[in-house]
Amino acid sequence: MSATVPSTATRTICIGSRKSQLALVQTYWVQEQLQHQFPHLTFEVRTMETQGDKVLDVSLSKIGDKGLFTQELENSMLQGQIDFAVHSLKDLPTRLPDGLMLGCVTERENPADALVVHERHLDKQLETLPAGSIIGTSSLRRLAQLRHHYPHFTFKDIRGNLNTRLRKLDDGQYDAIILAVAGLQRLDMAARIHQVLPSDVSLHAVGQGALGIECRQGDGEILDLLQALEHPPTKSRCLAERAFLRELEGGCQVPIGVNTVIEGEQLTLTGVVASLDGQTLVKDKVSGPTAEAEAMGTRLAKALRSQGAQAILDEITWAHR
């Protein structure tokens, strides 16, 4: 036997994932797509619990969100135990550890937020829910924007995975909760979407609705495989959104929302920074060639800073010290 004869053992690619139901649905989708495209390889899923899955009794805005859902996966990637990790792009920090990179962004689902109501409110919309209604959200972005438009509601923190949050709503602990449309769709719970929030009420989170696949920097073999799942328009939009957030964020979760549209060669990025009391919204937009997505994100961040966003962010950083 000559040494140049290729081994008959198939190469196994190891995919890392969180254990939540949503994470698994997303990761199995990626596995299935790649297995179909590359039948000569074997794709295996390895799951792990992250800090964000363990600490369920503290509000996300207090923990700070730097790598809360990603660190364990990143460590095992750097140690070579997994080859890449599938994340909800919105949970992936804008600055990645040395040696890792965003290797692929998949086609985005509807990135909007959705209102899900308790059954006693099925006949109402956000506009007609009574004053004092208890609205559940753990996101400062949703809180600040909704408080701005609907100051007569009471906002209450809610944690846990999607099923847990829906159970708390159905139990009667909330009148309504806000969730991502994409998560509900992926878990076959689109029927619970009562109202999709228009972008003038709630700009969505950076990267919402897309999957981000993180891999080792310069891992050519893996990057080639991931090309098969890349969706260039989503990637451009998300690069603009992530550059915007990267330029503005400090050490903790910040109330920042975005919207992006591509028309022809033009990308338009809208961004908002909102104060937690809902009193101040600093909002603006930039347009330019899609190829300059990241530079546009940075430019919009600087514009908002000079229009008052910095004061809002400083106050939040100070409050979380």
Ligand SMILES: NCc1[nH]cc(CCC(=O)O)c1CC(=O)O
């Ligand atoms: N932070 C939790 C999280 N991460 C991703 C999604 C939904 C799917 C997505 O936005 O891609 C959710 C739930 C939610 O915000 O309702």
